Amino acid sequence: MDRVRVSILGATGLVGQWMIKLLANHPFIEVAGLSASPGKVGSKYGDVVHWFIPGDIPEYVRDMVLVSTDPADHKTVDVVLSALPNDVAWSAESKLVNAGINVVSNASPERMNPRIPLINPEVNWEHLNILREVKNNWIVKNPNCTAAIISMPLKPIQDLIDALHIVTLQAVSGAGYMGLSYLAIDGNVIPFIKGEEEKIDIEINKILGKQFLDRYEPWSRPIYVTATRVPVKYGHTAVIHAILNRDTDANQIIERLRGFRSLPQEKELPTAPREPIKVLDRVDAPQPARDLDPMAVSVGRVVTRNNVLRLVILGDNLVRGAAGITILTIETMKALGLL
Amino acid sequence: MDRVRVSILGATGLVGQWMIKLLANHPFIEVAGLSASPGKVGSKYGDVVHWFIPGDIPEYVRDMVLVSTDPADHKTVDVVLSALPNDVAWSAESKLVNAGINVVSNASPERMNPRIPLINPEVNWEHLNILREVKNNWIVKNPNCTAAIISMPLKPIQDLIDALHIVTLQAVSGAGYMGLSYLAIDGNVIPFIKGEEEKIDIEINKILGKQFLDRYEPWSRPIYVTATRVPVKYGHTAVIHAILNRDTDANQIIERLRGFRSLPQEKELPTAPREPIKVLDRVDAPQPARDLDPMAVSVGRVVTRNNVLRLVILGDNLVRGAAGITILTIETMKALGLL
Amino acid sequence: MDRVRVSILGATGLVGQWMIKLLANHPFIEVAGLSASPGKVGSKYGDVVHWFIPGDIPEYVRDMVLVSTDPADHKTVDVVLSALPNDVAWSAESKLVNAGINVVSNASPERMNPRIPLINPEVNWEHLNILREVKNNWIVKNPNCTAAIISMPLKPIQDLIDALHIVTLQAVSGAGYMGLSYLAIDGNVIPFIKGEEEKIDIEINKILGKQFLDRYEPWSRPIYVTATRVPVKYGHTAVIHAILNRDTDANQIIERLRGFRSLPQEKELPTAPREPIKVLDRVDAPQPARDLDPMAVSVGRVVTRNNVLRLVILGDNLVRGAAGITILTIETMKALGLL
């Protein structure tokens, strides 16, 4: 298979580090460039990164010299992966696209742009098909980490759902490495995450809807979300109470969740989980400290009562919710001949 | 005012310790006896208790000699407060009642007994009126800690509610001092608490319903509950999505919550919070580490969208949810002339 | 008693907030001014402070308008309390002194200046006597929080000590409110705190030594320190192995520690702990979560073996170690007629 050459924007941040880690020894994606904030450009990655994720810095990036986000520094790659902070992302990303460079981005700006596909590969890879009609260059966005995790188990039961009540218990790493001080969150629950509830609502509705060349048709279900931060390092938990359009046996739901497979599984893409939705039988599952899977979403406590379905779900906010989903998007696009 | 003499069953446990602390210097309730498990009977309280709540052991109990739970050891008190573990509670409590001794109990057995009032004073003190017709002795139960906290802010908006979706984030102390090991819960969320969800559902329905001499009429609203345990020491948080029977402005809800006063406030009972429901304006409130009030329930993030109301509430599981509610029940009964 | 009018520099920081809290309702110290960083000058304190210490903002400061650190803004006070960050402290403090304004400061620069007394009131209030000979204005420094806590129990046994081995387990709040992220310190030990070990060594040697007008004579004992950060919010623990110059019974040590009283106790100063060193009998004391006293130092595990004495000590890094020590210094100077 042809290799895909990529560069990574925001390579020293938490998501950038995970991208680098996940791409070490990738069968066909090759990291050809790393960019960081202006003060670090010109330095070797290993000299300036404060590596804080588990394991050592992969050898292959230690001596790579950091470049800027300017298009001139990314001429030779097939696609740029953006893990930029939200406040600077769009300015850099749009410059790249305008200069003829394709981008897959984790950053939030323009996710709801009607012409930009918002991709969670197993859930809505079909939305990528509009790129076949796009004349020039494109940008593809990945969803908010929580929307990425939640939309997965909703996909196979989408037709049953009238409305959703969601409460999230989100890990501290979702706010970045320095995002929350120990004094603020240890032994505490903070029942507010700026902008998060709106993103979860509208992004899930976009992902589960239809995408056309110049517009999208949302799923149009009311999604009531309360987002909280809990003292957990890695792994977002969400409790979902789904109002179904008909009484449904919990076993039927479990069967649909367990049986769910999509293009990434069929094509056996390297980063795809074999079983994208893991329904756990333990009565007290899923727990971030015990059940976290990098790319699959874990589901437990599946119960129906009247027409209300309850699911407790858990996903890795940095892998499935950020670095991994971007890489799986690239792999999916390659499999579809779009790269 | 006449003094009320009480004894405390389960005096060495977490709830018993809080009762002792709250009753130090009480204006009219006097602790006349303490009982603990058989192995400790005959010892001085201060010698055998492993005191683990904040502050020192109150002087007044240090030298009290522990007694058994047998009726013979409680002949001289006006009422026995039970903080016994659930597995031994009913056997001891029913023996006391049969021997002619009144009991107010925190333990869960027989809370749903149709002839036993389940009391959260501000919410349903009227249920105590059936005791005027009870010929012999009585037992009064206090609700599950989470039901006690949640039923408070529901009271003033009860008429607006059709159904409830509740997700709790409960503190570790709810499981007792040794209830959860550090390895099990630190940095983790455990989305299951045995028996809790059922209790919250049926107890709230009893508290918000009507009590007759030999039966109760439940509120009869569907309450869908998911209970989780989070690494917080003290303070249960609950996220409530209430389905209202009509679109309602959030300000109207806030007004009702803030304006709520009940008998304990009118009678200025010593343990009653002046303002039983505190609506906080801070966008990220309530937080257990910052906003915990011993007897009031804190409320934040009050929003309505369509006919869905969202509240995030917080209460002290050991005080409002256990030791304090029992004492406030005694005070309320005294004010009603029932003691 | 005449009132002492003070202003507080760095009033919005963690130490500044504690000063404000401790000075609410002080019998003779009155807060007449608050200063903060330039961007906040002119705003009301209550509008710009992010209040993160326990309890609410004291009413008396809510509407105070923040001023700069310029001498012109502090003309009417008797003494300025500095809780400034170390990098900006000396520049502001020396301007004030040069303009004829006295300063008591928590900030580290110039603590080892031979002409500046470094004061832990119970331990070396006599060092303040040099101010009687100072012609112009003065600055008094308070020690590093850990040096403040450790020097207290050393004072009454100072004559027995040849050398010290100290390992500290320091609370996160010592690094300031945003000092350490949850991801960095939760479930972790960081065995390094920049500059801390040197400060503890030389400051203890200055405090336990002699102060003359233009120089000081250090105690001159080797103090080997290893400083670590542990996931505790408040309260620095230190394990001390003291090499004694003669075999000494532990009970003699305990007697000296328990009997220690100094000028602040004799004068019954408002902020002075009645018993400055609390020797605890519990075998597993002192613990930050159970035994923290705001102004006293708690001591446990007192054992001697051969000529080695072991003490485990605990003190409140924000009160005894910072805000409280500054206030006690003012009170002591007032009692000495120096203010």
Added chain:
Amino acid sequence: MDRVRVSILGATGLVGQWMIKLLANHPFIEVAGLSASPGKVGSKYGDVVHWFIPGDIPEYVRDMVLVSTDPADHKTVDVVLSALPNDVAWSAESKLVNAGINVVSNASPERMNPRIPLINPEVNWEHLNILREVKNNWIVKNPNCTAAIISMPLKPIQDLIDALHIVTLQAVSGAGYMGLSYLAIDGNVIPFIKGEEEKIDIEINKILGKQFLDRYEPWSRPIYVTATRVPVKYGHTAVIHAILNRDTDANQIIERLRGFRSLPQEKELPTAPREPIKVLDRVDAPQPARDLDPMAVSVGRVVTRNNVLRLVILGDNLVRGAAGITILTIETMKALGLL
């Protein structure tokens, strides 16, 4: 190589689980039996174990039927590994030895028995040589977890040391899975671990001494230890201040530590770390959350001042300190022809 058949006593506990995990796919040690407390005997391991260590239960043990600790149940194995609780260990272990079965044990009783070798393989594998002269069966003990970790970096600098001051910061898992409740240790330091300080002192002196057939000659250095428990899940940290018999450059110490290799390394035993002592250059190393190695001891902050050497060391209390050391002991005995 001939296979070694072993059985594991205490197979459902924390250390037993680690032994099972480490022995999955071992090149020559084969688990032929698992024993647990009487109530579980006869059940399948997978049905009764509460598996709480990372990863899933290894498939190979799921269906193994649990046996008792009676010698009759261990007739066919070459050696029994004991991870029994201390209070029942010696009774079971001595019965096995008396019945002609060899035992390697982690449990503390009889570690100081002058006829029993106390083995930390890299440090004192020579002590095993006495077994060549033992006529009947033998029992070999492994040290306390902290003594195992600390004795490693002392070995290559043993000749320089006159005395030791040690402060440990030990992980919660050292007390077993249920050993410490969240309420007791979260956000806290407990400066006392029953019996620990004595064990560390005398066991290190035995390990670094000489072993004869019927007695041992201790190293005879005074070791002053203070043991504390900190809110860390895995990994014991120790701060060591060593009094050297001569001034020594830190670089010489580092060279000796880095260069240390022993029999397990020379024989390339499967569980032996290639580099048993890892000296880390990062100024804030070693940290349990970042630097924990299963079998090697990490060392940082190596400094000498006068004749005092400071080391901060970190080791995995469950692997190097317990399950792994037992397995490495078996491998070492095999390499020596003693098994």
